[in-house]
Amino acid sequence: MMTPVKNPETKVKQPGESFFKRLIRQQLFIPFAALALLVIFNLAADPSFFAVTIKENSLGNPVLSGNIISVLDNASELVILAIGMTLVTASSGGQDISVGATMAIAGSVILRIACGGQVTADTLQAPLFLAVLAGIVATALFGAFNGTLVAYFKIQPMVATLIMFTAGRSIAAWINNNQLPIMNDISFKYAGTFLPGIPVPTPIFITAFVILVFWLVLRFTTLGLYTQSVGINANSSRLNGLDPQMIKLLTYVILGVCVAVAGFIRVSRSGSINYSRIAENIEMDAILAVALGGNALSGGKFNIYGSILGAYVIQFLTTTLYKYEVPSTALPAYKAVVVILLVVLSAPVVRSKMAGLRLQARAGSIAKEAK
Amino acid sequence: MKKVFCLMLALCMVLALAACGGKTGDDPAPADTGSSAPADTGSDAQQPADAGGELISVGVINNDPNESGYRTANDAAMRATFNEENGYKATFYNNNDAAQQIATAQQMIQDEVDFLLLSPASTTGWDTVLQDAQAAGTQIILFDRMLEADESMYVAAVVSDMPAEGQTAVDWLAAQGLSEYNIIHIQGHMGSDAQLGRTGALDEKVAAEGSWNYVTQQTADWDEATARTITQSVIDSGKPFNVIYAENNGMARGAVAALDAAGITHGKDGDVIVMGFDSDKWAFEEVLAGRWNYMGLCNPLQADTVDSIIKDLMAGNAPAQKITYTPEQGFDCDTLTQADVDTYGT
Numbered sequence: 001m002m003t004p005v006k007n008p009e010t011k012v013k014q015p016g017e018s019f020f021k022r023l024i025r026q027q028l029f030i031p032f033a034a035l036a037l038l039v040i041f042n043l044a045a046d047p048s049f050f051a052v053t054i055k056e057n058s059l060g061n062p063v064l065s066g067n068i069i070s071v072l073d074n075a076s077e078l079v080i081l082a083i084g085m086t087l088v089t090a091s092s093g094g095q096d097i098s099v100g101a102t103m104a105i106a107g108s109v110i111l112r113i114a115c116g117g118q119v120t121a122d123t124l125q126a127p128l129f130l131a132v133l134a135g136i137v138a139t140a141l142f143g144a145f146n147g148t149l150v151a152y153f154k155i156q157p158m159v160a161t162l163i164m165f166t167a168g169r170s171i172a173a174w175i176n177n178n179q180l181p182i183m184n185d186i187s188f189k190y191a192g193t194f195l196p197g198i199p200v201p202t203p204i205f206i207t208a209f210v211i212l213v214f215w216l217v218l219r220f221t222t223l224g225l226y227t228q229s230v231g232i233n234a235n236s237s238r239l240n241g242l243d244p245q246m247i248k249l250l251t252y253v254i255l256g257v258c259v260a261v262a263g264f265i266r267v268s269r270s271g272s273i274n275y276s277r278i279a280e281n282i283e284m285d286a287i288l289a290v291a292l293g294g295n296a297l298s299g300g301k302f303n304i305y306g307s308i309l310g311a312y313v314i315q316f317l318t319t320t321l322y323k324y325e326v327p328s329t330a331l332p333a334y335k336a337v338v339v340i341l342l343v344v345l346s347a348p349v350v351r352s353k354m355a356g357l358r359l360q361a362r363a364g365s366i367a368k369e370a371k
Numbered sequence: 372m373k374k375v376f377c378l379m380l381a382l383c384m385v386l387a388l389a390a391c392g393g394k395t396g397d398d399p400a401p402a403d404t405g406s407s408a409p410a411d412t413g414s415d416a417q418q419p420a421d422a423g424g425e426l427i428s429v430g431v432i433n434n435d436p437n438e439s440g441y442r443t444a445n446d447a448a449m450r451a452t453f454n455e456e457n458g459y460k461a462t463f464y465n466n467n468d469a470a471q472q473i474a475t476a477q478q479m480i481q482d483e484v485d486f487l488l489l490s491p492a493s494t495t496g497w498d499t500v501l502q503d504a505q506a507a508g509t510q511i512i513l514f515d516r517m518l519e520a521d522e523s524m525y526v527a528a529v530v531s532d533m534p535a536e537g538q539t540a541v542d543w544l545a546a547q548g549l550s551e552y553n554i555i556h557i558q559g560h561m562g563s564d565a566q567l568g569r570t571g572a573l574d575e576k577v578a579a580e581g582s583w584n585y586v587t588q589q590t591a592d593w594d595e596a597t598a599r600t601i602t603q604s605v606i607d608s609g610k611p612f613n614v615i616y617a618e619n620n621g622m623a624r625g626a627v628a629a630l631d632a633a634g635i636t637h638g639k640d641g642d643v644i645v646m647g648f649d650s651d652k653w654a655f656e657e658v659l660a661g662r663w664n665y666m667g668l669c670n671p672l673q674a675d676t677v678d679s680i681i682k683d684l685m686a687g688n689a690p691a692q693k694i695t696y697t698p699e700q701g702f703d704c705d706t707l708t709q710a711d712v713d714t715y716g717t
Binding site for chain 1: 435436437438439440443447467561587588589590592593594595596599600601603604606607608609621624625628630631632633634635636652653
């Protein structure tokens, strides 16, 4: 009961026998169905959507190119944010709405150090890992600030993170003296574009690495279990010897680290930053990814893979809409329609109805087979 | 840890207050001006006017300096001009939200500033402010952006001629003599003065000429990353194109990143013509190096003109014309010189 995520996967189909597995299956059902729908739509409308070709980029490296690659590449920041956001949601029953603003801070810190305070730098002024490390430390601290307000001052997460949401972009500008620094060193852009000789965009590797790290952490540490139990009932987990406040704080710090990685990818794509536009509204997409993954936004049980899938669904949808030249002003409206559909579909009332229907259908088919 | 941050936030707020200057210490909105401002305000804010009688008091309402390189330069120029050294007691306010701008404008009028310098975030909704100003004897000068009102409601306007910018760019493009124009058009924030002007001329040309086509026409909201995604999706779709018309430099940069990733050549001898707008120095350098073809200059430095208009008004001379357009031109990779970069780059 307490470690649903760790249940060994078996493919028993009898209803009633493994209640939990069916629940998990149902949770991932929505994002999978959404993804399948998008894939089918694109296959029907224009199969060339899935074509992947090898081109040569301007540096003469062979690179993969195609819509699918674009989806995987462009979803990177969102996937990484969604992972952190899932943990924060699970532990504190609320969302961090400052991730876009703190991404601006991370980007600003990284560029400040990489450019050594110059407005335009043609070569790295400091080792890249130092710049990234500073970015991670900065946003981890801001995450700790958010986490402290939530865990120790018991402020509603949305209100607590509203502070950084409001101030973050100004702080980001302030870090660079209101300049918009530009980094022209090609090695700075490896993380956001391609490594020399490797045809797959680097953000895809970074995302895969982050997912792997979280898979290992959730598998071999008690982080997932503790986060979940704090989210379900902080008091009873305290009585069981956990420190709910520390765990909440920890999830916000972890999100802070995720933000820095996402921010690094984003500034690394172009080597520049625009404080008020970078990652604008990405917090909403990150929260949406968590919701699409079938996670309760009120906290408690969570499935990180649902959120990851949710993030890819959002990017898949965006890319599809671009492909069909939906004007980008109308994009949010189309997204809204899809979101309404998915949220309604994943509502407990609807889902229990659907489960009922499926059970009936299964019962029907079993009955037929018996005949 | 949290103490450090409380301290930092407190520091930000103090700086924000300082940046607002003596007069509006009790202004309801100083926190917004915020931590973006303090770095370069220094001189105008530190010593509240003690020789107040001789200084001209001005309220400056502008957009968020972080919006773009253009805005950063614009805001910095205003702050460099309107300070005590030049005989002004200035209060600055930056926000992209018109409602906040309007509230602050009304506060400034109540504080009886002599001049209200205004770069409105939206073109409508300013009627009460204009009437209040007239009643209170505050003179309004528009800079950078226009608003919809009768000319009698403001004394002068110093603005960029956006439709002319668009026309110059389109004329330049037409002069390139391509047999076919397949254009990726990346628009700015829909409804803004700059977007309307720069889109207008191109829309007309595409409608009029059979050989001019849009491959795609979408807004990236001035955002580099969105511009890159839009261009990438066109490349992925395999549709041929030979022009990128981006309505500011940041978006052109994003589009070029997508071209580079796909190995599509651009610029002087490339397959794709790249066009951007505004005044960023780095963009000038891209054009100079031949990686881009064209940049439409949008001059952000209106401060000096506004300054001389105010000085004239104080001396009793009305401005020669109601609307002054900042001098602007287009630069291309064949004619741009280092001297131009140094003169116009910001």
